[in-house]
Amino acid sequence: MKVATSQPFCLIYSLYQHEYLGYLWEPFIVQLNDRGELTLLHQSISSKNINEFAERLDDTDFELVKLIDAIQQEVVIKKFSSKKTTPTDFFLKVFDKNKGDKNVQDSICNYIESHRAKICPLLVDKRVFIMGNDGNPIREEVTIPTEPASVRFHVMRNADNTHYYPTIRHQGVKVEFQHRDAILLGEDPAWLLLDAKLYHFKPAVDGKKLKPFFHKKFIVIPKSIEEDYYRKFVSSLITLFDVYAKGFEIRSESFRPIPQLNLSENFIESATAGSSASSAVATDTDVTLTLSFNYGDHSFRFDSFTASANVSMETREDEYIFHKIQRDIPREKETIRMLRERNLHLRNGQAVLPKAEAFSWIQDHYEPLLEQGFVISQSPTDSKRYFLGYSSLQLSIHENRDWFDIFAVVRFGEYEIPFLQLKQLILDKKREFTLPNGEVAVIPESWFSQYSELFAFANDHDDEDHLILHKHHISLVQELQEESLAATIINRKLEKLRDFEEIEAYPLPQGLNGTLRPYQKAGYDWLRFLNQYQFGGCLADDMGLGKTLQTLSLLQSQYENGAKEASLIVMPTSLLYNWQLEIKKFTPMLRVLVYTGTYREKNIDLFNQYDIVLTSYGIVRIDVELLQRYPFHYIILDESQAIKNPGSNISKALSLLQSRFRLILSGTPLENSTMDLWSQMNFVNPGLLGSQSFFRNEFQIPIEKRGDEKKTQRLYSIIKPFMLRRHKSQVATELPEKVESIQYCAMSEEQEKAYEEAKSYYRNMILQHIEEEGIAKSQMVVLQGLTRLRQLANHPRMVDSEYEFSSGKLEEVLAKIETVVGEKHKILIFSQFVKHLDLVKSELEERGFPYAYLDGNTQDRQGQVELFQTNEQVPIFLISLKAGGLGLNLTAADYVFILDPWWNPAIEAQAIDRAHRIGQDKTVFTYKFISQNTVEEKILALQHSKQRLASELITTEDTFVKSLSKEDVLSLLE
Structure with missing residues (x-):
């Protein structure tokens, strides 16, 4: 029987018993009647046909069906049999009581059980039934309580033996399960089916501990094996579960845990006995930090296998006494979390770190740890004794006429050491030296990260008592000054560069056709300042803050001030059209050449006839030998992260080009690695960050591998004068409430071919239909063709x-998403096509971007809204325009993407108002994505020409099509 997907239906999971494989499930789609009740019309589904019903199913359903498919008998046979066989022959042979293959039986059972363990938790909140003997999938419904049950074990020691049995309670009520036809659907952990209820347990219990009691009251343990049984089995039982004892004593002891952090050169296994966790291998340059907790006289190491209690058994003549020390696991985990916040990441209670890093960490956190009650010690078995006390460094800088004189003194406890003695150690990456008392001092890792660059640029003074540093490395001195380690006088020119607010105001060019907002004017002044002193720069404002306008203002001023050569602007191909429009809008006096396309004229003399040359990264790579012969005024890179890889062909090609000035534009100058910054900043200011190898060793590795915050601050202090980055939140008061942009997108070559073929087909078909039937009777054909295009x-x-x-x-959409998410903003993405959202969704999943989702079939609308509104880790909300255009408050978003133009602009406005409404305290940026040279551009034009009709009457596709004349249709299909 076929279920109609156009009518309401429900996915249910029906439980049945297989003769050999035990209890399995089969999923069914069941038709619902007008009252939402299950009917007898049903259809079995699997991964092969589930997509027919996908719109009303969730990800859990897909996962469940996949898991259930994997334990069906035909799949099991194929997996465990290399020969083609029938189910009857296979199971009779494998499970034969006398000749059956026990190894294969065990493998099949383990395979089935592992899948049951995954299936059972996913069935919570699903409709589950027991299948009737007649195959009726909905004979009896099973409820799955959300609250777990608990097990209490009773151990009764008598004169001759011990009785042992469990009891089960759920929500304070005893659950009678013995002699009640209870069924274990999962053994490890146990899922118990009883009286049409499926129970799970907390703490989790192995089903083997319950199953023996399904048909017996208790188990008898003979006196002869009593002590061994109590030491092994009862001890573990008391450790994990609530145990009622009779005939022996359980003493629960409670202490406040005292954390102890022990440093040792001797590596300790990080995996507990019997675990499969792999262990790191410590080398001679590593030390191990081990976390343990002291409870009275007992000490326990923390690891991921930690039980909530530790139990030991004491025997006194004929008595057994169990000492149960209840561990404060929440407090232990809070300690772990606190250490993680302090950048100490433990695995199974241990961290193997390079010595310098470990000692730097201890010295940085020594006092706070002591205040929190930590005991910090070194293993007594270590032969080498380390200095664990307080160390300090004092630095003074005196400005000389042509350089800076640098003096420094280091103290380790009571010992004072001239800094110059450490210079060669730091340059050679040697971290240890011996103090007069024989203790080994380890140079803190932060000193390497902070001063290796200073030493690399500094020279020894003739007096050999200090270092000298040339003044063009002023940024290094600025950073030391900002850390209150030194004070100096900086000349006015560099002082202004350090403090952006002090840059003078420059007059705006007369030919600029636009108004700059205050923050944009400040950006223009900064660009003019860099130009005045021949510095390159990176304009790195958030997307939507007008980097293009600020740049065009700069170029307009250059040509009004007499610049002769053309300026080259390089960008991704998709942005060429947008730049053309922006130049035409804001600087119409500037002459523009679009240097791209297969038939471009490869003649650099042509550039002299233009002020701006627009081209793509791909063309630069191809034509580099030609382009490097022209002396450009400016070379400007838009979306400059395209050269983040310094070894790429495009980075090498661009480095060969000539220009007086260089500028880069990017909302995300750092996407993946700090080397992104080196490559881009080296383009605008060669040598600013040293050589590539120097940068890798001094910045990239410390920042990315060790999370060195001081090194990060040092890097940004160097590049700060040459990078201007404003977040939207910083300049929101200067912006209007909404900023709306149209993002024109060039189709890919294959896409354009498919579009043109379809346009030609529908144009002929529609025109023929109009000629034969007239425009009024051709509306369905017009709508069909326009929708397809x-x-x-x-x-x-x-x-x-x-x-x-x-x-x-x-x-283009994915590139913008990466930019906006990278800038820590939230986006609403609207499309009227669910299929379009599915494509975007697949790409987001592939890239690992979390998202919320809402279309007409979403069951928990409010849950998706709350997920997006309250969870900072979910930056994207995919919404079908029809389902989410009204009734939602989504003020967490400050970006709105409209993926395809709606017939009625008012509907788009309603979608935008999901974010731009009362309660929104951020400026809302809207991007409407339009494929260039398509019907989408024509729809925009029609919207403007039919503005009154669009705003007052058009509410659907049908009414829009009815409003079209023959001339309108011809225009759309041009």
Whole structure:
């Protein structure tokens, strides 16, 4: 019987018993009647046909069906049999009582059990039934309580033997399970089916501890094995569970845990006995920090296998006394969390660290740890004794005429050491030296990260009592000054560069056709300042703050002040059209050449006829030998993260080009690695961050591998004068309430081919239909054709599932998503096509971006809204325009992406107002993505020409199509 997907239906999971495999599930789609009740119309589903019903299912359903498929008998046979066989032959042979293969039996049972352990927890909140003998999948419904049950074990020691049995309670009520036909659906952990209820347990219990009591009251332990039984079995039982004791004593002891951090050169196994966790291997340059907790006279190491209690057994003549020390696991975990916040990451209670890093960490956190009650010690078995006391460094800088004189003194406890003695040790990466008392002092890692660069640039003075540093490394001195380690006088020019607020105001160019907001004017002044002193720079404002406008203002001023050569602006191909529009809008006097395309004229003399040359990264890479012969005024890179890899061909090509000035634009100058910064800053100011190898050793490795915050601050202090980055939140008071932009997207080559073929087909078909039937009777054909073209403009895969190529719009959307998420903003992404959202969703999942999702079939709308509104880790909300255009308050978002233009702009405005409404304290940026040279552009034009109709009457696709004249249709299909 086929269930109609157009009518309401429900996915249920029906339990049945297989003769050999035990209890299994089969999923069914069941039709619902008008009252939402289950009917007899049902259909079995699997991974093969589940997509037919996908719109009303969730991810858990897909996972459940996949897991259930994996334990069906045909899959089991295929997995455990290399020969083609029938189910009857296979199971009779394998499970034969006399000749059956016990190893295969065990393997099958373990395989089935491992899947049951995954399936049972996923069934919570699903509808589960017991299948009837007649195959009726909904004979009896099973409830799954959300609250776990608990098990209490009773151990009764008598004169001749010991009785042992469990009892079960759920929500304070005893659950009678003995002689009640109880069924274990999962053994480890146990899931117990009883009276149409499926119980789980907390703490989790092995089903083997319950199963023997399904048909007996208790188990008898003979006196002859009593002591061994109590020492092994009862001890572990008391450790894990609530145990009622009779005939022996359980003493619960409670102490406040005292954390102890022990340093040792002797590596200790990080995995507990019997665990499969792998252990790191310590070398001669490593030490091990081990965390343990002292409870009275007892000490326990923390690891991931820690039980809530530790039990030891004491025997006194004929008595057994169990000492149960209840561990304060929440407090222990809080200690672990606190250490993690202090950048000490323990694995099973241990951290193996380089010596210098370990000692730097201890010295940095020594006092706070003592205040929190820590005991910090060194293993008494270590032969080498380390200095664990307080160390300090005092630095003074005196400005000379042509350089800075640098003096420093180091103290380790009571010993004072000239800093110059440590210079060679630091340059050679040697971290240890012996103090007069024989203790070994370890140079803190922060000194290496902070002063290796200073030493690399500094020279010894002739007097050999201090160092000298040339003044062009002023940023190093500035950082030391800001850390209150030194004071100096900086000349006015460099003082202004250090303090952005002190940069003078420059007049705006007369030919600028636009108004700069205050923060944009400040950015323009900064660009003019860099230009005046021949520095390169990086304008790194958030997306939507007007980097293009600030840049064009700079270029307009340059040409009004007499610049002769053309300026080259390099960008991704998808942005060429946007730049053309922006130049035409803001600086119409500037002459623009778009240097791209297969038939471009490769003649650099042509550049002299233009003020701006627009080209793509790909063209620069291809034409580098030609382009490097022209002396550009400015070379400007938009989305400059394209050169983040210094070894790439495009980075090498751009480094060969000539220009008086250089500027880069990027909302995300650092995407993956600090080397991204080196590559881009080295382009605008060669040598600013040293050589690539120097930068890698002194900045990249310490920052990325060890999380060195001081090194990070040092790096940013160097680049700060040459990078201007404003977040939207910083300049929100200077912005209007909404900033709306249209993002034109060039189609990919394959997409354009598919679009043009479809346009030609529908144009002929629609025109023929109009000629024969008239415009009024052709509306359905027009709507069908326009819808198909709009889908192709988004992504051809919405029309053709076999399409394997890219979509220009999707690539642009994903690039913008990465930028906005990288800037810590939240986005609403609207589309009227659920298929389009599915494509975006797949790409987000592949990139590891968390998201919320809402369309017409979403069951828990409020749950998705709250997930997005309250969870900082979920930056993206995918919403179908029809389902989410009204009734939602989504003020956590400050960006709105409209993936495809809606017929009625008012509907788009309602979608935008999900974020731009009362309670919103941030400026809302809206991006409407339009595929260039498609029906989407034509729809925008029609919206403007039919503004009154669009705003007052058009509410659906049908009414929009009815408003179209023959001329309108011809325009759309041009």
